[in-house]
Amino acid sequence: MSRFKALRVHQSSTGRGARIESVTLDELTPGDVVVRVAYSSLNYKDALAVTGKGSIARGYPRTAGIDLSGVVESSSDPAYRPGERVLATGAHLGESLDGGLAELARLPAAALVPLPAGLSLLESMALGTAGFTAALALRRLLENHQVPERGPIAVTGATGGVGGIALGLLKRTGFTTAAITGKPDSASWLRELGADEVVPRASLAIAGKPLETAVWGGAVDSLGGETLAYLTRTVRPWGNIACIGLAQSAKLDITVMPLILRGVSLLGIHSVEVPRAWRLAVWEKLAGAWKPHDIERLIVRAVIGLEEVPRACEQLIAGGARGRYVVRIGGDL
Ligand SMILES: NC(=O)c1ccc[n+]([C@@H]2O[C@H](COP(=O)([O-])OP(=O)(O)OC[C@H]3O[C@@H](n4cnc5c(N)ncnc54)[C@H](OP(=O)(O)O)[C@@H]3O)[C@@H](O)[C@H]2O)c1
Known part of the structure; x- marks a missing residue:
């Protein structure tokens, strides 16, 4: 053999x-x-x-x-x-x-x-699990009634695979986006990917009241930990947070206040075991209407x-x- x-x-x-x-x-x-x-x-x-x-x-x-x-x-x-x-x-x-x-x-x-x-063989791997997961997150946001009028979607870990692709997908589907990043020197590339605004992660309030001024329509989060906790405190009423990753921490210290006083939803995203019909539909989108540019x-x-x-x-x-x-x-x- x-x-x-x-x-x-x-x-x-x-x-x-x-x-x-x-x-x-x-x-x-x-x-x-x-x-x-x-x-x-x-x-x-x-x-x-x-x-x-x-x-x-x-x-x-x-x-x-x-x-x-x-x-x-x-x-x-x-x-x-x-x-x-x-x-x-x-x-x-x-x-x-x-x-x-x-x-x-x-x-x-x-x-x-x-x-x-x-999609070419190479393009499909340029997207890979990161692109598939970003698209699954978008699908979940849309299914839970996320609309552009609710405000910009904060995307964390923006220079990473999931975050960067999510910026483009959100932009293509009519949302405005804010890239939250530890690498603000990548701002011009993040704008090319689809960011309307670039926010240094270091500028976020890492501790605060259970509810702070609500600024984000929703969020796509790859970090977990303090960053995800911050998002729960600052997403507007009926906004959704797609919870994807733990690049910062697997811990999550939050209160139920955003969920019960603002109707905020935390949507779990899991890319490994996915119903086959969803998997096929998400890849069709990535190869068609949602296919990232360039x-x-x-x-x-x-x-x-x-x-x-x-x-x-x-x-x-x-x-x-x-x-x-x-x-x-x-x-x-
Ligand atoms: N749920 C699922 O099925 C699923 C699927 C795919 C990925 N994930 C998870 O999602 C996360 C992102 O995956 P990826 O493939 O996009 O990773 P990646 O390409 O390595 O990007 C991760 C990004 O997160 C930020 N980051 C990395 N380490 C950090 C730290 N210690 N503290 C704060 N920020 C940090 C950086 O972005 P900035 O410098 O721009 O902030 C980095 O570019 C990972 O935790 C991964 O395991 C989960």
Whole structure:
């Protein structure tokens, strides 16, 4: 059986770490479809897995990578034919399933989505889990009656993958946006992405009364912790906060006051296990009406090789992200 390269995460008594190895299909978790990987991408979760700073894999060794795009090599499920272009995001890749940072992946058919017309293999990974999650957040906001008239949407972690893509999606759907960032020197790029206003995170009141002057129509939050607590205190009546991440902290110290005195909603966003109909609908939107402009210039920070992944992951963990790393594996196949 032929061998191929994979970035595998190991756990030992000295900790967790990832290295590139030569493996065979037999060593991967079971699946119906073998995919020749064209591109993968780096999300915060990949950075946690690859640096060993987070416990992401459910079993070791595990091929890292929660996202992939590529071409079907073989399939025992009639839903997929050899040569078909596919993508996968979340769906337990890199956790209980071997993931996308490898030349070949073997996955259950249910983890895959046919690549929608309107997206290239590279564009789909420039978006990846970050884009899918931002779009899922927008869908949840709209379903819960968020309207532009309620005021600007605050987007935190704005220079990150989810935040940056959310800015563009919100702008395209008629909202005004405020990018809240730890990197105010990135203001001009954030405005190009879709920010109407750029707010340094350091200027936010990190402690305050349970209700402060309400300034935001709603919010998309990747940080958690003090920043999410601040948003609950400052979102206007009937506004929604899409709660996505924990880049600052998993802790949340709030009161119920914004919920019961302003009707503010905290919407949970979870991109891994998503009803299939929602997943397909969100990808159709991302490939069509919501497709971000100029993806390769604005969203892609760099296209890197498998060997460069560990160093890029260190940078993501340090909060140094600005845009998305796409990982070229086979490239356009
Ligand atoms: N719920 C889900 O299914 C789901 C899906 C995708 C991602 N996530 C989570 O969402 C978050 C963002 O993911 P991502 O892929 O967009 O990450 P990313 O590309 O690494 O961006 C994270 C951004 O957060 C800010 N940041 C990073 N570290 C920080 C810190 N210690 N304190 C305050 N701000 C910090 C930075 O933005 P600024 O400098 O501009 O502030 C950074 O660019 C992560 O927590 C990730 O795990 C969850």
